[in-house]
Each structure stands twice: as C-alpha cells, then as structure tokens.
Amino acid sequence: MNLFDYLTERTDPGKIALIEEGVTTTYGQLLRMADEVALTLNSDGSAYRRTVGILAENSAFWVASYLGIIKAGAVAAPLPSRLTVNELENYISLIGFDTVCIDDRLKPRYARQITGIRQILKSGIMSPTSQDGDENDVPGAIRSEAVEPEIDLASLMFTSGSTGSPNAVRVTHRNIMANTESIVSYLGLKDDDRMMAILPFHYCFGTSLLHTHLRAGASLVINNYFQYVEDVLNEMESLGCTGFAGVPSTYQTLLNNQSFRERSFTQLRHVQQAGGRLPDSSITELRKTLPPRVRIFIGYGQTEATARLSCLPPDMLGQKTGSIGRGIPGVRLDVVDHEGNPLRQGEVGEIIAEGENVTCGYLIPDPVNNPYRDGKLFTGDLAYEDEDGYIFIVGRAKEFIKPSGFKVMTATIELALLELPEIAEAAVTGEPHDQLGEAAVAWVVPKAGSELTAEGVIGHCRTKLPLYAVPCSVKFLDALPKNSSGKVMKSDLKTASRNLNPDRPNP
Amino acid sequence: MPASNRTEIREQLLKFLIETFPLFIADAPDDLPVADHGVDSLGLTNIVLFLEQHFQIGIDDSEITRANLGTVKTLVDFVERKINS
Numbered sequence: 070m071n072l073f074d075y076l077t078e079r080t081d082p083g084k085i086a087l088i089e090e091g092v093t094t095t096y097g098q099l100l101r102m103a104d105e106v107a108l109t110l111n112s113d114g115s116a117y118r119r120t121v122g123i124l125a126e127n128s129a130f131w132v133a134s135y136l137g138i139i140k141a142g143a144v145a146a147p148l149p150s151r152l153t154v155n156e157l158e159n160y161i162s163l164i165g166f167d168t169v170c171i172d173d174r175l176k177p178r179y180a181r182q183i184t185g186i187r188q189i190l191k192s193g194i195m196s197p198t199s200q201d202g203d204e205n206d207v208p209g210a211i212r213s214e215a216v217e218p219e220i221d222l223a224s225l226m227f228t229s230g231s232t233g234s235p236n237a238v239r240v241t242h243r244n245i246m247a248n249t250e251s252i253v254s255y256l257g258l259k260d261d262d263r264m265m266a267i268l269p270f271h272y273c274f275g276t277s278l279l280h281t282h283l284r285a286g287a288s289l290v291i292n293n294y295f296q297y298v299e300d301v302l303n304e305m306e307s308l309g310c311t312g313f314a315g316v317p318s319t320y321q322t323l324l325n326n327q328s329f330r331e332r333s334f335t336q337l338r339h340v341q342q343a344g345g346r347l348p349d350s351s352i353t354e355l356r357k358t359l360p361p362r363v364r365i366f367i368g369y370g371q372t373e374a375t376a377r378l379s380c381l382p383p384d385m386l387g388q389k390t391g392s393i394g395r396g397i398p399g400v401r402l403d404v405v406d407h408e409g410n411p412l413r414q415g416e417v418g419e420i421i422a423e424g425e426n427v428t429c430g431y432l433i434p435d436p437v438n439n440p441y442r443d444g445k446l447f448t449g450d451l452a453y454e455d456e457d458g459y460i461f462i463v464g465r466a467k468e469f470i471k472p473s474g475f476k477v478m479t480a481t482i483e484l485a486l487l488e489l490p491e492i493a494e495a496a497v498t499g500e501p502h503d504q505l506g507e508a509a510v511a512w513v514v515p516k517a518g519s520e521l522t523a524e525g526v527i528g529h530c531r532t533k534l535p536l537y538a539v540p541c542s543v544k545f546l547d548a549l550p551k552n553s554s555g556k557v558m559k560s561d562l563k564t565a566s567r568n569l570n571p572d573r574p575n576p
Numbered sequence: 577m578p579a580s581n582r583t584e585i586r587e588q589l590l591k592f593l594i595e596t597f598p599l600f601i602a603d604a605p606d607d608l609p610v611a612d613h614g615v616d617s618l619g620l621t622n623i624v625l626f627l628e629q630h631f632q633i634g635i636d637d638s639e640i641t642r643a644n645l646g647t648v649k650t651l652v653d654f655v656e657r658k659i660n661s
Contacts, residue, residue, distance in 0.1 A: 151614070200618075293611075294611060294642060295617060296611070296617040296619070296620040296640075297614065297640055297641050297642045297645065297646070298637070298640055298642050299618070299637065299638050299639070299640050299641045300642055300643075303641075318617070323619055325636045327636075327637045328636075328637045328638045329637075337637055
C-alpha cells in the first residue's frame with residue numbers, strides 16, 4: 070500500500086482538511102491539487118524513487134506537494150522554510166534533487182540556487198480550476214504508484230545530527246503508517262478533531278500532526294505565526310480547535326502569556342508536548358492552567374524513529390511528572406548499559422527502541438556514530454526506568470571526543486561515571502591535551518553527603534573504560550548548567566567552572 | 577528621545593530593527609511581514625520591550641497580534657495610536 074492511500078483512506082471530499090489565513094481547503098480540493106503535483110511529476114514517467122524537494126511554509130500547497138510526491142512514488146524532501154542561501158546550497162548538494170515544489174514567493178530569494186532545478190510552482194498547482202474543480206472530477210482518479218512499503222522511501226527528513234552538519238533520515242512508507250496508526254490510536258483522534266498546527270511540517274513532530282489528522286479524516290488549522298500568540302489563541306477558539314501541539318519553548322511562551330491563562334478553550338480536548346523536556350514546574354502549571362477536561366500528552370521521539378517513541382498517559386501526569394512515559398503501541402523501549410545489556414529499575418543507561426517506526430538509516434551513513442544497530446535504534450538519550458516501567462530521561466548523550474585518535478561517545482564515559490552510586494549527575498567534555506590530543510573532562514554532581522574525591526572517580530573509571538577514555542580531570546559542581554528544556558548545556562560548563570564547589574579538591 | 581510624529585517613530589523603529597535583526601532588509605517595503613525579516617518569537621519579544629521602553633507605552637499580551645505588530649507599517653500605526661491615546 071502506498072502511504073498516500075493509507076493517509077487518505079477515510080477522507081470525505083466535501084469535508085474541510087485545512088484552514089489557512091481564513092481560507093478553507095476541502096479534502097476534495099486537496100486531493101485534486103495532490104493529483105496535479107503527481108501528474109506533473111510523472112509527466113515523463115520518471116517519478117518513482119526520484120527525490121523531490123519542498124520549499125514552502127506550512128500551507129495547502131505544502132500538503133498537496135507532499136501528498137502528490139508520495140502518490141507518484143517519489144521521495145519527499147521537505148526543506149526548512151527559512152533557510153539562508155548558503156544553507157539551501159548545502160541541502161541541495163547533500164540530497165542532489167533535480168525537482169522542487171516551491172512557493173513562488175520564495176523564488177527570488179533562492180533564484181541562483183534553484184537555477185537548473187525543475188520547479189513545480191504554487192501558482193501552477195493552486196490555480197482556480199484545481200481548487201474549484203469539476204463535480205465529476207473525482208479525486209483519486211489517478212492511481213497511486215505501487216510501492217514496496219517496507220523498502221521504498223516516502224521521505225527524507227532532515228536532522229542536524231550529533232556533529233551539527235546536516236544529514237537526512239530515510240523514512241519508508243511503512244515507517245510512517247506504523248507511527249501514524251499508533252499515535253491516532255493513543256490520542257483517540259476522530260474525524261471531528263481539529264489541530265492548531267504551529268509546528269513546521271518539515272519537522273517530524275509537525276509532520277506527525279499532519280499524518281495523524283489526515284488519517285483520521287480530521288482537519289488542521291495552519292498558523293505560521295506563533296510569535297503572535299494572541300492571534301493563535303483567537304483562532305483556536307474561533308475555529309474550534311480540539312488539539313494543540315508544541316515543544317517546550319511553546320509552552321513556556323504560553324505560560325508567560327496572560328491572555329492564554331484567561332481562555333476557556335471550550336472545544337479543546339488535548340494538547341501534546343514533545344521535542345525536549347518541559348521542566349516539571351511548567352508541566353504542573355500547565356495542568357493547573359488548562360481546564361481539567363483537556364488531556365495533556367507528554368511524549369518523546371526522534372526523527373530517526375519517524376516521530377514518536379513514547380507517551381505519558383494523561384492520567385499519570387501528576388503521579389509521574391517528568392517522565393516521558395512508556396513506549397507507544399508497537400514500540401518497545403529498553404534502558405541498557407554501554408555494552409547493550411538490560412539494566413534494572415533505577416539504573417541509568419541508554420534508551421533503545423524497536424518498532425516498525427524505526428527508520429532504515431541516514432542518507433549519509435555515519436559508521437562511527439551509527440545509532441542503528443541489530444534492528445534497534447540507540448537513541449543516545451540517558452534514562453532510567455522506575456518501578457512501574459515509566460522512563461525518566463536524565464541527559465542527552467550523542468556526543469563524542471577523540472582521545473588518542475579514538476572516537477569515544479561521551480555517553481559511554483558518562484554511563485561509567487553514573488555507575489558510581491555517589492554521583493547524582495555527570496557530563497563529559499573534551500579539552501586539549503599535550504599527549505592525547507584531546508582528553509576527557511568529567512563534570513560531576515555528587516550526591517548530598519558523599520565523600521567522593523577526584524582520585525576515587527578516576528580509579529573507578531580505570532576499571533570500567535579503556536585507558537584513553539579515562540577522564541584526565543574531574544570537576545565537582547553543585548548542579549549541571551541546563552537550558553529551559555532541561556537539556557545539559559555543555560557549552561556552559563566552562564562558565565560553570567567558576568562556581569566550582571570550593572569544599573572539594575579540584576586537581 | 578521619544579518620537580512625536582509618524583516619521584520619527586518610523587525612523588527610530590527602523591534603526592532599532594536594523595541594529596537588532598541581522599536579516600533585516602533595510603530597503604524592503606513597509607508592508608513586508610517582520611517575520612520575513614527573521615523576527616521569531618524571541619525577536620518579537622525584543623520588539624515589544626523596545627516599544628515599551630523607547631516610546632514609553634504599555635503593551636498588553638492581548639495586543640500581540642499581526643494586526644498591531646505584523647509589519648513596519650502596522651508597528652508605526654500601533655505606536656502612533658498608543659502615544660496619542
């Protein structure tokens with residue numbers, strides 16, 4: 070089955086699919102526009118497995134392009150919409166696409182970069198005829214390309230990866246179907262749901278909102294201006310949005326907005342938060358601010374897993390605040406040590422994931438830091454499971470240093486450090502070293518009352534790690550610097566060293 | 577010094593925008609959305625703080641709309657209305 074057929078299986082042509090700047094697009098209109106994209110792409114019969122870029126902000130055009138590309142058996146490569154010309158050049162050379170669906174408004178900015186690339190323009194697809202159509206012009210008249218859903222790619226989703234240089238995740242038709250099925254079921258989405266979509270569709274969390282609401286035959290309100298919070302809140306109420314989704318900074322912004330606190334959101338049924346850790350205090354505040362009938366779903370995911378991996382059921386939010394929950398239907402999550410062995414409750418290790426939503430790898434393979442091993446996804450996130458199986462993330466780990474020329478994931482060293490019961494939190498960075506080139510530095514937050522010394526920490530690491538990976542120095546801190554999402558800011562550790570705990574010797 | 581007329585408001589606002597936003601296109605028309613000049617959530621917060629401090633006006637959260645703060649033109653209109661109210 071082609072993903073297009075799966076996503077549009079339950080759609081009613083007369084029903085509203087999208088609302089954007091007050092303009093509605095029905096499913097009938099949307100599918101007709103998608104057909105135009107598919108037909109244009111396949112005019113010479115060469116669409117199958119061809120990579121096609123999408124360069125537009127969230128819009129009916131974006132969705133029609135995405136669906137049309139997939140219907141034609143081509144591979145959608147949604148590009149971030151506010152790229153600099155240099156960034157776009159990097160993306161084009163990374164993917165090497167020769168066709169792009171582009172909003173005419175963006176053409177002048179990228180004129181030089183898209184010269185020589187075949188362009189499918191918004192003005193060509195969104196013509197009055199395609200929007201009004203003929204009564205007899207039944208959407209779906211063009212058959213979707215037959216694909217092998219487990220093998221054929223539906224999309225290439227960009228990620229900055231651990232090294233900061235862009236890469237893309239290869240996502241199959243099956244990956245998206247599996248993740249969509251799972252999310253629709255745990256959210257209980259129905260065709261009368263309406264999502265306020267402020268997250269960009271080129272970001273996997275945003276794409277998942279699109280996938281799930283199309284699959285449910287529901288609708289989405291597109292608003293690309295979340296900075297104007299008041300407009301977003303007004304639209305949510307006036308258009309009767311039943312759902313909302315955001316990353317931690319979204320909710321921080323809302324909680325700081327007086328107008329948000331004064332709303333009743335009579336239609337709102339659920340909100341989703343993922344994309345990083347929302348501080349516990351904000352979760353509690355959000356719970357107090359929203360009407361009790363609104364279910365709050367805290368989730369966790371990665372582009373490498375299509376989108377979603379875990380979810381905390383709303384009724385457990387109070388009891389398990391700070392947890393990412395458990396694997397969603399069809400996803401198995403485990404916490405393992407640095408050798409891949411399962412850990413006991415309470416022990417900190419790396420989260421690994423299994424499921425049909427785990428994608429098949431990067432466009433540019435990363436053999437040194439490959440998270441895809443033995444059919445499992447090594448997420449690089451450090452966590453522990455509590456006595457009820459709920460997972461709590463304690464840190465991000467997909468970074469490495471190169472002592473003596475060996476690549477070592479800092480997570481490996483951090484996991485070894487955390488095996489010492491006196492250590493509450495640990496982070497590892499690299500620093501220039503005369504003999505090793507680069508050496509590991511351990512930043513350690515000891516548990517209250519512990520007598521831990523630097524020698525003790527280094528001695529422990531010698532029994533757990535290869536010699537080159539043993540930290541050359543240990544620095545004690547009262548707390549690790551974290552950003553508003555609760556992520557450890559390693560770049561801030563040098564500043565933090567000024568606030569070193571004076572009661573401990575720092576070699 | 578706070579502005580007293582439209583031209584001064586516009587000049588002082590543009591000076592701030594050009595200094596603050598590296599992607600700001602100085603010669604763009606006044607009705608181009610500031611979002612297209614690279615103004616995101618944090619950027620808009622900066623603009624609100626600047627307006628409040630520089631023009632000595634109060635801005636309520638409920639006034640943070642595109643109709644008020646969407647473009648250079650609406651920003652100038654908004655400040656002018658506030659100063660004169």
